[in-house]
Amino acid sequence: MGRKENPVVRKVPAVGRLADFQRAWRATAGLTYEDLAHATGWSASTLRNAASGRRPPRRDVARDAVTHCGGPEQEAIALWRQARYYQRLADRPRPQAPAAHLVRTVVDLAALVEELYEKNGAPSMSEVEDRTDGRLGHSTAHRLVTKRTIPADRDQFEAFLDAVEVHEPLRAQCMEAWDRVITLNGPVRVQRKVPHLWRLRQKLDLLRTVDDLVAELGVLRTMAGSPTDAEIADRTARIGGIGRWAPQTIVTQIMAGQRTVDLFFGSVLDVLGVPSDEQILWRQAGQRVLSEDRAPHELPPLGRTVTDSVEMLG
Known part of the structure; x- marks a missing residue:
């Protein structure tokens, strides 16, 4: 019989919920960490740390720890995103971004871009580029998520939304926010990139x-x-x-x-x-x-x- 597992750390509640989810599915499957390590290819210590609640694991570790026990992949990823989001927010507090339908200024839009990126689990710039098939490069993506610039046009914003996996109806609200900001604040050369508003x-x-x-x-x-x-x-x-x-x-x-x-x-x-x-x-x-x-x-x-x-x- 293995040693008793330490209680889940709940300093960041969302990280604790992800750990609970992993543990529950491992218990349902009746597997030890060694069994799960053999099935997933991750080490037993990596899987044990992933279910400790101390820090969010990598996305693929959390996903594999659940799916190889018969659990739902999408729910595991959703819980991982929440855990990653709230852990990063705890590490680096920041003002809350306005909801998409309330965005009116360039500053609002930059904050929304950052929020969408963080809600997706803050993927690496390489991941962002891969998810967009190169439509959004490393440097451009970095400037966007660090609020140094806003999307230059609708196509670039669409690519960013693909990268951070934003779907309807939020996607349409985000595009309306970009149109609104450009209409109110953008220079003429940018406004022309929204043809119906420009006309x-x-x-x-x-x-x-x-x-x-x-x-x-x-x-x-x-x-x-x-x-x-x-x-x-x-x-x-x-x-x-x-x-x-x-x-x-x-x-x-x-x-x-x-x-x-x-x-x-x-x-x-x-x-x-x-x-x-x-x-x-x-x-x-x-x-x-x-x-x-x-x-x-x-x-x-x-x-x-x-x-x-x-x-x-x-």
């Missing part, structure tokens, strides 16, 4: 008056089936819930080009079928048109000079 921006940049804006909103209404203001208001409640319900009076104001910068504008655009990344451009265009339209008609308050008003506006 929309060019079109909206031509809007000069409220009448122009109203005409374009009318096109959206027609494409959405020509709903009335009352129907749009009703649909905002059904799509976004009571928190994003736009009353009919507000819908009328929006469709007349009188308000474009608040939450209600987003609700109406949702009803009219405008994707979230395109809504940013609509909001920017609406704000610009309204500010340009009002500027010539606004007079300084009585008792103040024009100079005073300019100073107040910065």
Whole structure:
């Protein structure tokens, strides 16, 4: 009879859970570490350390320790990723990255890239290159995961998502995040790499008056089936819930080009079928048109000079 195994170390709970999983499947299979070593090719001491809970083992060690006992490979890998993620987080604490749908800035996107890499178990740069068939080289991958740069274009980001094994629906959210960041912050040469957003921006940049804006909103209404203001208001409640319900009076104001910068504008655009990344451009265009339209008609308050008003506006 072998010596009794030491209790699992639980300093990092996720690492302890992975150790428990390995031990449970080895017990189910009725194997000793020596038996498992013979089956897997790993040494008994390596397998014993892998199930100790002190540190996460290599991915292939954890996988083999479970699958050779009849356990599920994907669950073993998922537990290994969690163990590796939380161990690295314990070793080097860092601020939490925003969720993909909340990413708005270049800094946000860089943090998201790092988070996706860490959640995949922080594979080596050689692994990253192999998983992408060379589409993402060592140096580029390293610059991405260390937040020195963001993906240069959609193809490079797609390659990175392949490397860190991001699947739907998160994959689509990540690509929307890249589009959104480039739309809001990217230079023109990069924005052109998102063709549908670039074309929309060019079109909206031509809007000069409220009448122009109203005409374009009318096109959206027609494409959405020509709903009335009352129907749009009703649909905002059904799509976004009571928190994003736009009353009919507000819908009328929006469709007349009188308000474009608040939450209600987003609700109406949702009803009219405008994707979230395109809504940013609509909001920017609406704000610009309204500010340009009002500027010539606004007079300084009585008792103040024009100079005073300019100073107040910065």
